[in-house]
Amino acid sequence: MTNIWYHTNWRGKAICLLLLLAFVAAPIVADRYLLSVLILVFYFAYLGHAWNLLMGFAGQLSLGHALYLGLGAYTATALWTLFGVGPWIGVFIAIPVAAAAGMLVGWLGWRFAIEGVYFALLTIAFAEFTRIGFDHLGITGASAGLFLSVSSEGADKWWNLGGGPLLYYYISLILAVAATVLVAGLRQSSLGYRWLAVREDPEAAQAVGINIFRARMIAMLISSSMTAVGGVFYGFYYRNLFPSQVFDIGRSIELILAPIIGGLGTIFGPVVGAIILTPLGEGLTGLMQSLGINAPGAKLIFYGIMLMIIISLRPDGVWPWLARQMGLNGSRK
Amino acid sequence: MTAITLNVIVQGVLTGLVYGLMALGLSVIFGVMRVVNFAHGELTVVAMYAAFLLFEMLHLEPLIALLPIAAAFFGIGYLLQRTLISPFIGRAEHEQFILLVGLATVIVNGVLLIFGPDARPINLPYSFDSYAIGPLFIDKVRVLAAVAALAVAAALFLFFRYTRTGTAIRACADNLTGAAVVGLNVKQLYAVTFGLGLACVGAAGSLMATIADASPGLSQAYTLLAFTIVIIGGLGSMMGALVGGILIGVSEALAGFYIQPSMKSMFSFALLIIVLVLRPQGLMGRRL
Numbered sequence: 023m024t025n026i027w028y029h030t031n032w033r034g035k036a037i038c039l040l041l042l043l044a045f046v047a048a049p050i051v052a053d054r055y056l057l058s059v060l061i062l063v064f065y066f067a068y069l070g071h072a073w074n075l076l077m078g079f080a081g082q083l084s085l086g087h088a089l090y091l092g093l094g095a096y097t098a099t100a101l102w103t104l105f106g107v108g109p110w111i112g113v114f115i116a117i118p119v120a121a122a123a124g125m126l127v128g129w130l131g132w133r134f135a136i137e138g139v140y141f142a143l144l145t146i147a148f149a150e151f152t153r154i155g156f157d158h159l160g161i162t163g164a165s166a167g168l169f170l171s172v173s174s175e176g177a178d179k180w181w182n183l184g185g186g187p188l189l190y191y192y193i194s195l196i197l198a199v200a201a202t203v204l205v206a207g208l209r210q211s212s213l214g215y216r217w218l219a220v221r222e223d224p225e226a227a228q229a230v231g232i233n234i235f236r237a238r239m240i241a242m243l244i245s246s247s248m249t250a251v252g253g254v255f256y257g258f259y260y261r262n263l264f265p266s267q268v269f270d271i272g273r274s275i276e277l278i279l280a281p282i283i284g285g286l287g288t289i290f291g292p293v294v295g296a297i298i299l300t301p302l303g304e305g306l307t308g309l310m311q312s313l314g315i316n317a318p319g320a321k322l323i324f325y326g327i328m329l330m331i332i333i334s335l336r337p338d339g340v341w342p343w344l345a346r347q348m349g350l351n352g353s354r355k
Numbered sequence: 356m357t358a359i360t361l362n363v364i365v366q367g368v369l370t371g372l373v374y375g376l377m378a379l380g381l382s383v384i385f386g387v388m389r390v391v392n393f394a395h396g397e398l399t400v401v402a403m404y405a406a407f408l409l410f411e412m413l414h415l416e417p418l419i420a421l422l423p424i425a426a427a428f429f430g431i432g433y434l435l436q437r438t439l440i441s442p443f444i445g446r447a448e449h450e451q452f453i454l455l456v457g458l459a460t461v462i463v464n465g466v467l468l469i470f471g472p473d474a475r476p477i478n479l480p481y482s483f484d485s486y487a488i489g490p491l492f493i494d495k496v497r498v499l500a501a502v503a504a505l506a507v508a509a510a511l512f513l514f515f516r517y518t519r520t521g522t523a524i525r526a527c528a529d530n531l532t533g534a535a536v537v538g539l540n541v542k543q544l545y546a547v548t549f550g551l552g553l554a555c556v557g558a559a560g561s562l563m564a565t566i567a568d569a570s571p572g573l574s575q576a577y578t579l580l581a582f583t584i585v586i587i588g589g590l591g592s593m594m595g596a597l598v599g600g601i602l603i604g605v606s607e608a609l610a611g612f613y614i615q616p617s618m619k620s621m622f623s624f625a626l627l628i629i630v631l632v633l634r635p636q637g638l639m640g641r642r643l
Contacts, residue, residue: 147624
């Protein structure tokens, strides 16, 4: 991080600091709705970072990150509703649960040389398998869902991850910033360089003595653990969980859009992607409402078209291009 | 084996053949172009709605409507490849993936916008007829659908085996550079391939409409189903797609009958995981 920070020119530093300051101060002027949009921006930036570690750095396409999101969410919320274990402790149980699942997927995939599309399908299969499993798991409410009470003792206290929008706003902001710092640090570490080597040319990486399997497994470990933390946030923010929603392949897809649109394998890509995509979706909803159009699919149609346009015109993502336009030497990041 | 189990298995085989035809389209597209069509189920559902509309408006039986729908889908596929997908050939997998996810999103929500979320059944006069063979009772619609699926698949086999265009497409799949060197028009052949893949989808969708009610909610499940089948059978293997379809059809039917209908796809995914780990090239795949 120090390294990257050192090499960023004054404009880059100024923009970074101003943006951060603006986000920290935003609640002074922003209303509830704007805060809820910003929470989603940070949430997707955070999850985007988690996924980008595996895909952007280690070069392994996962389309089943909903598995770790859902396991994290379900573990923490079930511990709270069933045993009264608060989320700040629950998160430390949610992480190993999701990480174990990640390790299993990674081990099965990479031990047996399943790569590319095949690996992506393996991750989908595990997520879908688990989704249907949870649909029939009575203890967490099966397909009828798991609900967090808002009226029980202490449910609205911050130490139980309950309360007003400000709490979630700052938690999601801290998560997003911390993830950015972590990713920047990892990128500069020897592990980061090993990941890039493995991504670019696995055989050559192996020839210079890098343990490919281990490098990928570490990426999966960090990625699934981070996603689990996002899942805990998801569970306590929305306060209801349905297997058909949290484990859905739609979840896996939505969390990979920000890093792909922003720029795979870059440090600020997931953030830029989330800043572009989330308000776009929200703005469309608002526009449709104000025009009095009640067309349930129209927003997603536009979303799909935007995706196709962006990937056709800027396949490397928006961030590298934006960084060049703004004259930041961060474009190499 | 009891008569009931045998009944369930036969139903599974028949449904599986229709699944297999759908997956065949995916397999052909991937086998030749290495493009993973993530909008496969969405397009299948569009074909189901087409069959529904033709039946409602012109009283055209899905088995006959299959022909114009498959022809129209060939055209759609040809144009899609020519315009949208062609620039993405040979690009990174995740880029193709995003493009097709975008397409899938547009399609499924377009269907939702036009037809609404309700299921649209096709009520054929023989919908509830069945043949009795010894202890077996077999639904007439499933038999007809399975026979038609086999016929379409056979036509495709013959096309690839015996026609010049079919041979040329196989050449592209085997060795792209070699195919280009001997002067084959690869772009044109790719567009034909995508068209053929979608013709399978059009045919499979028309047949599917007779055994399941069309609804936008089916799309993603069908995309995953097609992938599961193709991976189990072997990506790029035509025979594998049909075998995988039958396998999944039977496993779904058995799990649906003996365990719980809502858990049937869990077994498909378990099967997929097992095949991926033990034989990643699929049951009939040649190589990875």
